[in-house]
Amino acid sequence: MSLVNITPKKGDGKSIKAGAGPSEGSAITVPVTKDASQQRQKRMIANHFDKLSTAKEDGKKVAYTFVPGNLTELMGAFEMLPVLPEINALQSGMRGKSGAYISEAERGGHSEDVCSYVKCDIGMLRSGNVGPTGKTLPSPDLLLLSYTGCFTFMKWFELLKAEYNCPVVMLHVPYQADGIITPEMRQYVIDQLKSDVIPQMEQITGKKLNLDKLAEQLARSRRAEDALVKVWESAKNRPSPIDGYFGGVYYIGPIFSAFRGSEDAVAYYEELLAEVNDRIKTGEGPMTPAGVMSNQKYRLVVEGPPSWTHFNEFWNMFSNEGAIAVASTYTRVGGLYDQGFRHDPQDPLGTLADYCLGCYTNRSLPSRIDLLEKYIKSYSADGFLINSVKSCNSFSAGQLMILRELEKRTGVPGAFVESDLVDPRYFGKANIENRLQSYLQMLEARRNGNIAASGSSPVVIGSAP
Amino acid sequence: MTAEPTATHNDPAAAVLRRAHALVADYGMAPVKSWKDQHKGALAVGHLPIYTPRVLLEAIGVLPVAIYGAGDKDIIRGDSYFQSYICHIPRSTIELGLTGMLDSLDGMIFPAICDVIRNLSGMWQMLFPQKWAAYLDLPQNFRPEVGGRFYKLELKRMARELHERGAQALTDEGLRAAIKDENLRRAALDKLAALRRDASWRVPASEAYLVTRAGGAISAREHAALVEEFVAAANKRTGQLKDNVRVVMVGSFCEQPPFGLIKSLERAGCDIVSDDLQLGLDYMEGMIDEKDDPLDAVVNAFLYQGKATASRYIGEGTKGAALLEQVKRAKADGVIFAAASFCDPALLDQPMLEAACEGAGVPFTSFKYAENTGQFQVIREQAGAFSDAVRLWESAA
Amino acid sequence: MRVCVGVDLGSTTTKAILIDEDGQIVGKGITNSRSNYEVASAVARDEAVTSARFNLLARKLEALKGEGSGDIHALDAKLRAAFRLELYLDELAALRLRVTEVVAASGPRGSAQVKDALVAIFDRMLGDAPALFLEGDARKSDFFRDIAGAAFMHAAEKLAGERGMRFEELTWPFDRAILDVETELRELDFAATLGRAARRIGGGLPEGAKKRLFDIVDSVGTEPIDEIAFSGTGYGRQTLPFPKAAVRSEILCHGRGAHRYFPGTRTVLDIGGQDTKAIQVDDKGVVTTFQMNDRCAAGCGRYLGYIADELNLGLHELGPLALKSCKNVRINSTCTVFAGAELRERLSLGEEREDILAGLHKAIMLRAMSLLARSGGVKSELTFTGGVCKNEMATKVLRELVDENYGNEITLNVHPDSIFMGALGAALFALDDLRAGKANLLVVKRPDKKAMTSFAQPDDACASCA
Known part of the structure; x- marks a missing residue:
């Protein structure tokens, strides 16, 4: 419960220490193994963040978007670079930085009750938007709001919209309430891709969608x-x-x-x-x-x-x-x-x-x-x-x-x-x-099934001295 | 719910308030049984508090019944389904279902409010397999040929499913008649809003709330008549302007605050002249078109006239603009953000709305509640401090 | 006698149970958990051994009945009380020594006047001691910290009055010393202590009876009690001072212990200081499913503790007071954080204390009911355990709610020894281990006196009150 606020509110968030998570400061957290695939993944991620850090100079367009229902191939076809705030938030969590970011957001009026990814992201943004590799993330050219399986996504990008001066495109993915995908749902998503998502991407990148490239x-x-x-x-x-x-x-x-x-x-x-x-x-x-x-x-x-x-x-x-x-x-x-x-x-x-x-x-x-x-x-x-x-x-x-x-x-x-x-x-x-x-x-x-029967007569405990 | 109508002697509104009070008894289920007795074989379908196309239900002879949780009823079984960090209304709704309080309903609609209510739709399907349960995915794309098209198909699907369970078929005539009735309600609620704006001392917010909520399980036509009667009676009240601050209360669109909380705010010197408590009955800005194709009219009303509540994506324009407009229209001095604890949409919306208020110099305060909150002392003190501060601020300005 | 030992290290108290090789309980002990868990476990086990010997003693005395031995068999209770007194005197001597050390090391604060007063206080405590144990049953607690604390404060208060000194001038050495004394593990010479107790009460007996009494005392005191298996459980499992292989989950132990007491039990509700558990067990006492309260501690024993503090009442007074209520007051918040605020608001609104308390008990039990429902509900026989089951109001409300929700065919068990359920379960697991040839033992390092003294705080260590 906040105090009375008459004029600008700058809540009274409690300061907390960053989480006792794994060591801070390292780049992407990947378990220490000798597996070649892990090493490859690490290189891929580092490379991606390098590209992001020079996106503006390289003339690449950047879209922020969510993991569930992500349109990576479509972004790829437009050569847009995705940034995934959820992944940034979880990386902040693993690197022990999320506690401070969340505090930052709560000081700014965000409720203790709501999603900590959102608060971590907002806190990170307010703290300079430094990504997991230590390099500053570029601002988005597009907020691609794939509203899939999570109501909070919508609020999240409404919040980001207030922070960035860029268009938001909403892709409302209906919920499989009865456990099936109906033709109507499918058509609704396709319609939105055609009427909203693709035209917006075309406008931002200045390119027409190349269907062959997408395929x-x-x-x-x-x-x-x-x-x-x-x-x-x-x-x-x-x-x-x-x-x-x-x-x-x-x-x-x-x-x-x-x-x-x-x-x-x-x-x-x-x-x-x-x-x-x-x-x-x-x-x-x-x-x-x-x-x-x-x-x-x-x-x-x-x-x-x-x-x-x-x-x-x-x-x-x-x-x-x-x-x-x-x-x-x-x-x-x-x-x-x-x-x-x-x-x-x-x-x-x-x-x-x-x-x-x-x-x-x-x-x-x-x-x-x-x-x-x-x-x-x-x-x-x-x-x-x-x-x-x-x-x-x-x-x-x-x-x-x-x-x-x-x-x-x-x-x-x-x-x-x-x-x-x-x-x-x-x-x-x-x-x-x-x-x-x-x-x-x-x-x-339970696996052992029988526990040794240990006496069966009613138990009477003698009185204490 | 323990709403008590103001029991003053010779109050011209006493009788209508008593009737309204009876209508909200038994968790809003009181009118349902008698309605079903009068309409043999007809269906009654419950819905959670936010916007639901009640007009469509009425058009096919179904009684829409707004379910507002269970207030301060003891919750045992409902609690066993939810962790402590989830709001209260899904627990109490399940409790009502499992204790047989909702047995006279033939189905439930869970409109798209948030993930909790969305998941509740699936839980309901499993808990009450013999009943119809639908999640109503309200479109977040507001192009008529995209989101509108989808919504129209959703409405048809709902009508079809209910028809298969015994409701009348959806016809243009039926829907037109229902739209007319819904517009009567709209007109009556607009009069109530105007009265609150112009003579708030004649209409305590708790009464306006009661009279609105009383429409939860009756037809739009009956509700319109009840509201009209109340407005006429309240207009006859004497009484005079009190030195209260005028506030808009927002964030309480789903889980309802206890009646006592609304009264506490009033006693603390805050006249609630506008709110978002009853979006299930009071979602549209303006009338539904009566000339067009009726289903298109219902869809278009949703696309273009829906209130900017937290569960609706605001893609165009600015977040908070609608709230500032509401403040202006209600001639309010400030805003009270009253959200249910753990209410994702309201609490995620709040920082944006607060920013809008700050930008426009509208004072605000905020607190959280649960439908079963039993202590109002802290909130009353906070609201009292807020109203004092607003008055000081205004006299200084 | 060969015994299997189970220890349940709780947040407030530590319990031990001894069972024999047939699974029969032969002794039980309880102590406060204090700051040293290892000591608490050892003390509880020593207490259990003591109780086992007394059970033996009782049987031997009982056997004398009708053998023309006069009233010797009726001496059981007296002997127990005298034994307690001897233990108390031993600990009091240790406390006196420690207080003397503390005062000697404390510079000007330990003035001659203070030293002199402390001597008088301890003399008085010594004089008052026999009455505490031998006359009636007025003690509120059996733990040395509590008994000695009350006696010390009582004596200090009187003395401060008599000598015109401030009460606080006299109490700080106690506060410093008690921690050391209670975390110091002393070897108990049972035979010698019991011998002293017997001499204390046996003075007036005829010679024949006296001899028979001392023979029995000797045989009980020297009967070997060998620990052959051990298993432990408890809250704060991270810090349990037990070998890892000997540690069993609290849930499993509580379920099994409750089932052992009441073999018809299929559901166990345990409300302890820190958490609430709803446990379902099968016909053998094996846990099939369980639920614990979520992260928020609302509705646990600790909540009642806050309420008691807020009302300035003892924890044990809450239930009886609540039972006096004749009006329903609805309390919705079982949040420990808001409990105080809600309570004060209710009081300020003129609600009666007992009505509010009744409402609070109901709120707690409603949460427990939800947890029960979450774990699969109550099927036939429910056993209520944990510290809160001693609260009559809690039990009454539970009975009502169970009737309301599961019909009145459900058997509800509450055992006066329910606090020992976890320890009993642990002991039964120790017996399992023994039978499977994997028995563990609880080895406690008994710290020597020198090491203890090194805990002594330098004087006025806290700058804020210097």
Whole structure:
């Protein structure tokens, strides 16, 4: 509750220390492994931020946009460079900077109750808009508001619109309320691409859309997507050669951000797949903060985004107990390729519409439950964990129903922990660790079935002296 | 809800207020059963507080019923579905459903307000599989050939689905008649707004709120008559201008503040002369066109005449301009931002609206509430300080 | 006797249970958790061993009944009280020593006048001690910190009055010394202590009876009690001073312990100081699912603590006061942060304390009901555990809400020893480990006296009150 404000309001946000996250100052946070694919990804990202830092001199146009329902191929066809504020926010979280950024935004009147990505982004902007590599990000030439699966996106770019003097283009992607994509929804998205998005991009770049170029991008997307699906499905092996959640967020990096449709992305995913296949052959598990994890006691499916401020700590809690994520829904927010969707160069606009409509958070709650059930069964999971983040109501509202329903349908118990995306104040380490360990011990006890019968007569305790 | 009509002797509005009070009893469900008794086999469909095309429902013989949560009812089962950082209305709505309070409804519409209500639509589908439940995706593209086209198809789909469940078929005649009724309501609510603007001492905000909300589960025509009657009666009241500050209250468009909170604000010296409490009934600026193709008219009214609330994308013009216009029209001195705790749309909107107020020199204050808030002391003190400060500021100016 | 030990290290109290190889409980102990968890665990375990010996003693005395041994068997309670007194006197001596050290090291603050007064205070405490233990049952707590604290304050207050000194001049040495004393782990010589207790009360017995009593005391005191397996649990699992393999989740322990007490239990509601848990167990006591309160601590024991502080009441007084309410006051906020504000507002509006308290209890239990619903509801038999289950009002409201929501066929169990559920569950897990050939032991390093003294604070360390 704020105080009375008669004249300009400059709230009374509490100052907090930046999160106790991983070390500050480094460039993009990527786990220390010897994997060539990781090194490649690191180079790709560095290269992209280099391009961004000289975009204005190079005459490149910059679009800010969101991960779910991103139109990367279309931007690629116009040679626009994407900036993804969500990724900047999560990188700020991993680098221990988000706490200060959020404070900055709250001092400016933003509520404690709302999405910390938004506040982190606004705080970063007010603190000089320095990106994860330490280079200043260019201002946008376009705010491409792909309003997919998250209401807050709309508010976010309304807020940014007030900060930047550039056009905003809204792409309203209707929600799959009944678990299906109707022809009307699809047409609505295509209509908006034609009436709003493409004309706006043409105006900004001064180029006409080259459909052939778009189709080439889409064909490359498809190749990367094929490889990624095989990577996901490798987790059906025992031991799993990947961690489908913590490790998975690194695997989705290129395809969910600026690189889908590029040759780089194809090379990355083919290289990654080869590495995964090697591990299958040798029976090796994935690299985790606790080392290579081949001894996998618990196979879990995870729902919900990770807590970026305590990413490695959270991951450690899993690896220390021998728990591995075999599948996760967060790694599907930017596309559900493993459920059959592929970008289709034959139908460029239709395929973009299908892609946007199909993202995980754009699916109805019942169909999210169906998907999780499928994962639990097809990946032979011992259990599932829901990480409920305060920031994201799109994910979180209804997760307790997901928990209940999945337990009922699969007979597998679920764990429920709460944290936040990038607000370090909401990560209670002891609390989360307690729940997770209790949960895994419960799985263990259930697995062992019989507990030794230990006396059966009623218990009477003698009175204390 | 524990609304108490002002019980003064010889108040010309006493009778109509009593009726309004009866209409909001039982969480707004009081009128539904008698309506269904009178209209055998007809459907009643609930909707969450924000804009819902009630006119379409009335056109096919369906009673639209606004669901406003459960006020301060004890919540047990509803709470078990939501984390503590989610607002209150979805819990209380589920509680109402699970305790059988909504059994006389044949379906529910969840209009696009936010992600929580959106997800609630899916939860509802699973909790009440035998009932019709629809998420209404209101377009955020306002081109008639794009967003308009999509919305028209959505409306047709809804009408078709309800027809399959026993509602009348959608016809132009039916829709025209419903539009006429809706316009009667529009005219009556405009009169109420004018009365609040011109003689706020005759209409406490709590009464205006009650009389508006009383339309939640009756037809537009009946509601129009009720509002007209209240306006006529209130006009007969004597009484005189009080030394209160005039405020516009915004941010309370979904989860409703407790009645006591509205009264507390008034007691603290704030005359609420305009608000966004009842966008489910009071969303359009101006009349729906009665001459055009009626479905086009409904769609166009949404595209061009919808209020600039937080759940509507403001692509053109400036954020906050509509609020400043509302302040000007209501001749208000300031703005109270009253948002439900954890209400994403209202709270994300607020910094932009505050900036607009700052820019225009409109004083404002802000607080959060929940529909079951039981303590108003702090809010009353804050509102009191605000009204004092506004008066000082004005006398200094 | 060979025993398996379970320890539950809670945020407020630490509990220990001993079970024998058949899973029967043979002893239990409880102490305050203090700042040193390792000591708290060891003290609780020592207490449990003591209680095991007393249970043995009780059985032996009981066996004498009707053997023409006079009233020896009736000495059980007296002997327990005298034993407590001996322990208290030992600790009091340690406290006296520590206070003397503190004062000696404190420069001008420890003036001759203060030293002299402290001597008088301790003499008085010594004189008052027997009455505290041997006459009736007036103690509010069994923890040394509480008993000695109350006695010290009482004596200091009187003395300050008599000698015209300020109360605060006399109390600071206690505050400094008590922490050291209670975190110091002393070896308990049970046989010797019990012997002293027996001599204290056995003076007037006829010679034959006296001999028989001392024989029994000797045999009980020297009966070997061997720990053969250990398992521990508790809040703040990060800091538990137990070997990792011996640590079991609180949830599992509570579920299993409650099920052991009440084998029909399928649902356990535990409301402790820091959190609330709703646990479902199967017919063997294995947890099948559980829910804990979310990050906000609303509705836990701590909330009642805030309320008690706000009203200047003892925690144990809240329930009885609330039971007197005859009017419904609705409290909506169980937020600990707002509790005080809401309470003050209600009071200022003229609401009665008991009515507000009744409303607060209802609010807490409503939250607990939601958690129960979240965990899958209540099916047949519900066991209520944790510190809050001692609160009569909480239990009453729970009963009403359960009836209202799940029908009145549900059995609701509340056991007077429910605070020991977690420790019992841990002990049963220790027995499992033993049977599986993987038993762990709790090894406590008993710090030597020298190391303890080094904790002594330099005088006037805090600049702000120098």
